[in-house]
Amino acid sequence: MVLRDPRTEPFDRIEHIAVSVREVQFRGRSGRHTGFIYRLDKAPPRLVHLRWHYNLSDELPSVDEDLWQELGLDEPNRVFLAGWVSQLGQNQDAIPYGFDSGGNCFEVGTGAYIAPPPGKGLTCATFVSGVLNNLGYDLVDEASWPVRISDLGWQTLIIHALQDTGASQAHIDAIDADLGNIRLRPEEVAAAATVDGTLWPTTFQIVEPLSREVLAELTAARARPV
Numbered sequence: 001m002v003l004r005d006p007r008t009e010p011f012d013r014i015e016h017i018a019v020s021v022r023e024v025q026f027r028g029r030s031g032r033h034t035g036f037i038y039r040l041d042k043a044p045p046r047l048v049h050l051r052w053h054y055n056l057s058d059e060l061p062s063v064d065e066d067l068w069q070e071l072g073l074d075e076p077n078r079v080f081l082a083g084w085v086s087q088l089g090q091n092q093d094a095i096p097y098g099f100d101s102g103g104n105c106f107e108v109g110t111g112a113y114i115a116p117p118p119g120k121g122l123t124c125a126t127f128v129s130g131v132l133n134n135l136g137y138d139l140v141d142e143a144s145w146p147v148r149i150s151d152l153g154w155q156t157l158i159i160h161a162l163q164d165t166g167a168s169q170a171h172i173d174a175i176d177a178d179l180g181n182i183r184l185r186p187e188e189v190a191a192a193a194t195v196d197g198t199l200w201p202t203t204f205q206i207v208e209p210l211s212r213e214v215l216a217e218l219t220a221a222r223a224r225p226v
Contacts, residue, residue: 002194002210003067003217005224011037011045011061015070016078017085019128019193020047021186022065023218027161032218033124034186036131037061037068038082048088050127053097053167058089067221069190073137073197085131087111096121096171097162099155099178105130119174125189132193137200140192142182144203151183187214 003021004013017038024033035049047061061068071078088106091113098121105122106113122130129139156179163172191210192202199206 002191002213003069003221005067005221006061006063007224011063011066011068012039014039014045014068015075016082018068018070019190020049020061020066020068021190021214021218022062022067023222027157029157032186032190032215034128034190035124036085036128037066038085040082040086046086048085050095050097050122050124053121053162053165053171054093054095056088056091056093056095056127058092067217069194071193071197072195072200077137077197081132081135081137084111084135088131095127097158097167098122098171098175099158099181099183101126101130104134106134108135117174118170119177121175123184125184125186128189128193129184137197139189139200139202140184140207141201141203142184144205145182145184146204147180147182151185152180154183155179155181185211187211187218190214 014037017036019034020037021032021034024031035047037045037047039045045061046058047066048058051057088111094113098119100120101122102116102120132139159175188207188211191214192207195202
């Protein structure tokens with residue numbers, strides 16, 4: 001079992017920080033979405049995730065939507081990450097959507113987002129991997145990821161959605177240059193985060209079968225009676 005269902009294993013069982021994954025509908029297509037759930041002391045657990053272009057949310061996780069699993073790190077590292085991730089809500093309107101992060105994303109001391117070159121930015125999945133990479137926790141071996149034709153179709157869909165929702169023409173023009181980049185899918189990043197951290201960065205060959213388990217568990221969770 002890769003993921004936990006909060007209807008049977010509540011969020012308050014999270015020991016400091018977890019990765020979340022949910023199913024979403026986007027422009028008529030089914031997809032997945034990921035983020036961090038962090039818990040500080042006795043405060044309610046909170047979900048921080050990149051919803052869309054310049055739209056970062058820090059809110060209560062959804063019992064009906066968000067499956068979770070703790071990161072594959074030891075307790076001192078999870079404590080540190082929970083505290084650090086709790087700062088990220090300050091970036092509510094700061095993070096553009098893009099297929100290439102453009103390098104380090106956040107000020108290590110403050111958690112403030114570092115504005116990237118035009119067209120660069122994050123997805124919900126690279127928000128998770130980018131935070132970890134930025135702090136020295138290299139999550140995945142991106143060199144092992146294949147370029148998949150279906151991911152090019154997804155990138156094209158995203159560019160059309162950015163055009164339709166008011167992204168600047170400069171951003172659209174620049175992001176076109178990153179069409180065809182590898183894509184870290186949400187279920188892949190969520191799966192990678194559950195792997196024992198001593199094995200990070202994980203390769204595609206390790207993550208891909210785990211990501212299929214994530215998809216199966218999302219389907220099973222949807223089928224369970226509420």
